[in-house]
Every structure is written in structure tokens, then in C-alpha cells.
Amino acid sequence: MIEALRVRDFRLLWxxxxxxxxxxxxxxxxxPAHVYAVTGSVLATGVxxxxxxxPALVLGPFAGVVADRxxxxxxxxxxDLLxxxxxxxxxxxxxxxxxxxIYLAVLGQGSAAVxxxxxxxxHTRAAVGDGPALTSANTLNAVTTGVVALAAPPAGGLVFALxxxxxxxxxxVGASLVSAACIARMSVRVRERGLPQRVLADLRDGLGHLRRTAVARGLLVANGVYLLANSALTALLVPFGVTRLGGSLQVGYLLSALGLGYLIGAPISRWVAGRFGVRTAVAAGQVLVAAAFALMxxxxxxxVALVAAVLLGVPGVSVLVxxxxWLQRNTPEELLGRVSAAFLTVEAAVTLAGALAGPALSEFSGLPVALNTACAVTLLSALITFWLVPRRAAAVELT
Structure with a gap:
């Protein structure tokens, strides 16, 4: 991870x-806590x-067109300013x-994030190139995103309460302004291609690349199934911690252990991505994630649950990296925004579906059945990876 941080533009972007x-x-x-405090309505909070x-579901593909133009x-x-x-x-x-x-604000900030x-x-590839530093950069991004995603929501809830x-x-607001200031100091630019004159044609070009590229197409489907199961399991984590482990404090311990797993997995994921082909690296990681979830x-x-949470973080980072x-190395620069947006749009869709399906299944058949079903779907994603991703997909080169 240190290798990428030697690049000034990537330090600013990271x-x-x-x-x-x-x-x-x-x-x-x-x-949502503020909405509930103002309205006292569970429905308003759910809305x-x-x-x-x-925004991710509606604007996702178009965000890729803008990013490429x-x-x-x-x-x-x-x-950031939006x-x-x-x-x-x-x-x-x-x-x-x-x-x-509030709904207007959520739409605006969600559109900005999309x-x-x-x-x-x-832009990560533009900042570090497509050599060894790219894997280092993606590893650092994956670990940082994972750890921040665990820490920020409870921190926001605590600040709101106090x-x-x-x-x-x-x-x-301060975070967005700092982000904008860092990005403004970057020197690397990508040549502008102007506003898209034919948005649908640009979208078709991106989708056409996915259809023609068997590895990218297979990863899109398999990763979607994998993230669907992960979302369902994440939604069930709090009920599991409260009912099976003793309370919300134990859930906090699990999240801390998962963050530790991300940190341990960082150097391992870099080695895995460079040593094995993308099919083997992703499928093996998905199998290990399923096993760790089942153990936890x-x-x-x-x-035992804490050990499983640590073990879960290690392959979880490897799959992401x-x-x-692979996508950054093997996607043409002029299509990279659209291909990235396609993956992010699928991620948003399956995350929403999993967050709804996991609790719904738990209500219908009980928490243990819902948890183990989601673990089985995680394992299924590995089989889909082996089925859809060609065996000869190149490994990510480190030299």
C-alpha cells in the first residue's frame, strides 16, 4: 500500500x-434519526x-458517461460542492x-456521490498508471473504504445524539470541502471529450464492451450475487448480535474485528491479486467469505464469532481488489467510467435488494435460516465466478 502513497496525485485522491x-x-x-425525531414516523424514516x-439506481449508468466525457x-x-x-x-x-x-437533500447528496x-x-489509473502501484492503490482504497464504512455511521449517530x-x-460539509481542496491540487487531467451528444449511444458503447468482454461480464454477474448475499448478511448482523451474542456492545466488537480483518488482509490481497488469475482470486475469496460468515x-x-469476523475481512478485501x-487494467481508458458505473449501479441495486430480502426472510422463516441461506448464496457466487469467468483470464501483473 505504501507504494501508491509515494505518488503525490494519488495521495491527494486517496x-x-x-x-x-x-x-x-x-x-x-x-x-434517518433526525427524520424520526421530527416526525415520529417509521414510514417517513423508511422513505x-x-x-x-x-440516485444510484437512476443516475448510475449516466454517471459513467459523464466521467468518460x-x-x-x-x-x-x-x-463535492454539490x-x-x-x-x-x-x-x-x-x-x-x-x-x-430532507428527501430533497438526500437526493442531492446521493446524486453527488453517484x-x-x-x-x-x-481516475485512480490516471494517477498511478497501470503498473504495480495500481494494485497497491486499490488495496489501500478497499481497506480505507471498509474501515471508514464501519466507523462513520455509528460516529454520526453519536454526534447526532450529543x-x-x-x-x-x-x-x-467540512469533509466535502477538504475533499474538493485535495482534488483541486491534483495535476493529472484526463482529456475532455465534451458533453455527450448521444447519451444512449454512449451507454450502448459501454454495455457493448461488457457484452463483448467475457471476463468483465462474468465478474459483473458473480459480483452482483456476492454483494446481494453480503448485503443481506449485513442487515442481519445487528439482530444476530443482539439475540445470539448478548447485545449491541457485542455487535460493536464484531465490527471492530471485521475492521482488523481488513487491515490484515491488505498485504495479502495485493499478493493474491498478483499471484493468481482473477477467476481464481475472486472465487477463492468468495468461498472463504462464505465459510467465515457461516462460522460467525x-x-x-x-x-469464535470475533475470530470469524477477522477471518472474514481478509478474503473480503481480496475480492474487491x-x-x-482487473477492470482498471483491462478496460479502455475512454470506457472506464462507464464500466465502473455499471458495476456501481449493480452494487446499489443488489445492496438494496439484499437489505430488504434478508430481514424479510428472517421474519418468514427465522433468523438462523435467513443467515445460512445468505451464506449459501455467497458460496453460489463463487460457483458463478468459475462458470462465467474464463479460465485463462489474466492475472494482475505486479512487475
Whole structure:
């Protein structure tokens, strides 16, 4: 991971992504909590969560077109500033009659995030090249995103409980401004191709590349199934910790152990991505993730569950790094934004589906059945990887 940090532009991009992700993560718990505090309505709170996913589902593919047409550095700065404006709107929602402003704010900040992510992923290759530093950069990004995603939501909830929504919004605004300042200092630019004159044609070009590229197509499907199961399991983590391990404190321990697994898995994932072909690296990681989930959710004691959580983080990072690095190395520069956006759109769709399906299955058939079904689907994703991804898919070169 240190290798990529030697590149100035990547240091700035990595800092921007980490800070922006943390700022956005602060809102995940705090905004729905604010909605519930204002309205007292579970339905209104649920609508807020639905609005969080809507931009990714609607704008995802178009975000890739924009990322491939505009200078990605300018695009990321613009989206950071849009994020600032959007979250500030939330401060005006003080009564049930004005709660619609929260929905508007969530749509705005979600749209900004959707435009930011494919541009940032595509620009990583421009910052570090496609040599050994690319794997290092993706490893660092994966670990940082994983750890921040675990830490930011509870931190936002704590700040909201102690200081109110104003403090959370202020922190999120500050994070976006820091991110914009870092990106503005980057020197690497991607040649602008102008506004798309034929948006649907540009979308077809990106989808056409996925159809023609068996590895990318297979990874898109297999990764979608894998993330579907992961989302369901994540949604069931709190009920599992409370009912089987003793309470919310134990859930916090599990999340800490998972973060430790991400850190341990960082150097391992870099070696795995370079040593094995993408099919082997991804499928093996998915099998190990399924096994770790099964061990954790069938554990009879907290220590066993904690060991399983650590073991889960290691292959979890490897899967992310192998998929992302292969795509960046093997996708033409002019299509990289659209291909990244396709993966991110599928990720948003299956994350929403899994977050709904896991609890629904638990209500219908019980928590143990739901947990083990999701573990089985995780294992199924490995079989799909072996089936759809060609055996001769190249390994990610480190030299």
C-alpha cells in the first residue's frame, strides 16, 4: 500500500476519497434519526432510506458517461460542492411539514456521490498508471473504504445524539470541502471529450464492451450475487448480535474485528491479486467469505464469532481488489467510467435488494435460516465466478 502513497496525485485522491466517504457515512444514521425525531414516523424514516438508493439506481449508468466525457478532476470537485449544498438543505427541515426538504437533500447528496465514485475509480489509473502501484492503490482504497464504512455511521449517530443534526451536517460539509481542496491540487487531467451528444449511444458503447468482454461480464454477474448475499448478511448482523451474542456492545466488537480483518488482509490481497488469475482470486475469496460468515453466524460464543469476523475481512478485501484492479487494467481508458458505473449501479441495486430480502426472510422463516441461506448464496457466487469467468483470464501483473 505504501507504494501508491509515494505518488503525490494519488495521495491527494486517496485523502479526498477517505474524507468524503467519512463525511457521507456520518449521515447514514444521523439523517434517518433526525427524520424520526421530527416526525415520529417509521414510514417517513423508511422513505428516507429509499431515497438514499434512488440516485444510484437512476443516475448510475449516466454517471459513467459523464466521467468518460469530462475532466474527472473537475467533475469530482463539482460533486463535492454539490454535496455541500445538498446536505445544508437538511438543516431547514424542522417540522413534519418541511420534512420533504430532507428527501430533497438526500437526493442531492446521493446524486453527488453517484457522480463522484466512477470518476474517482477511473481516475485512480490516471494517477498511478497501470503498473504495480495500481494494485497497491486499490488495496489501500478497499481497506480505507471498509474501515471508514464501519466507523462513520455509528460516529454520526453519536454526534447526532450529543450535539444534534447541525453538528453532523457541519462535519459532512467540512469533509466535502477538504475533499474538493485535495482534488483541486491534483495535476493529472484526463482529456475532455465534451458533453455527450448521444447519451444512449454512449451507454450502448459501454454495455457493448461488457457484452463483448467475457471476463468483465462474468465478474459483473458473480459480483452482483456476492454483494446481494453480503448485503443481506449485513442487515442481519445487528439482530444476530443482539439475540445470539448478548447485545449491541457485542455487535460493536464484531465490527471492530471485521475492521482488523481488513487491515490484515491488505498485504495479502495485493499478493493474491498478483499471484493468481482473477477467476481464481475472486472465487477463492468468495468461498472463504462464505465459510467465515457461516462460522460467525453459527458460533456458540463471542470469541469464535470475533475470530470469524477477522477471518472474514481478509478474503473480503481480496475480492474487491482483484475485481477492481482487473477492470482498471483491462478496460479502455475512454470506457472506464462507464464500466465502473455499471458495476456501481449493480452494487446499489443488489445492496438494496439484499437489505430488504434478508430481514424479510428472517421474519418468514427465522433468523438462523435467513443467515445460512445468505451464506449459501455467497458460496453460489463463487460457483458463478468459475462458470462465467474464463479460465485463462489474466492475472494482475505486479512487475
Amino acid at each position: 485523502t479526498a476519497r477517505a474524507v468524503a466517504t467519512f463525511g457521507t457515512g456520518l449521515l447514514i444514521v444521523a439523517v 428516507t432510506l429509499a431515497f438514499e438508493y434512488l 469530462w475532466d474527472r478532476r473537475r467533475l469530482m470537485v463539482a460533486t 454535496h455541500v449544498l445538498a446536505v445544508c438543505v437538511a438543516l431547514a427541515a424542522r417540522t413534519p411539514e418541511t420534512i420533504w426538504l 457522480l463522484f465514485r466512477p470518476a474517482a475509480q477511473a 450535539l444534534g443534526i447541525e453538528a453532523v451536517v457541519g462535519a459532512a 453466524f453459527n458460533a456458540g460464543s463471542l470469541p 482483484a475485481v477492481q484492479t
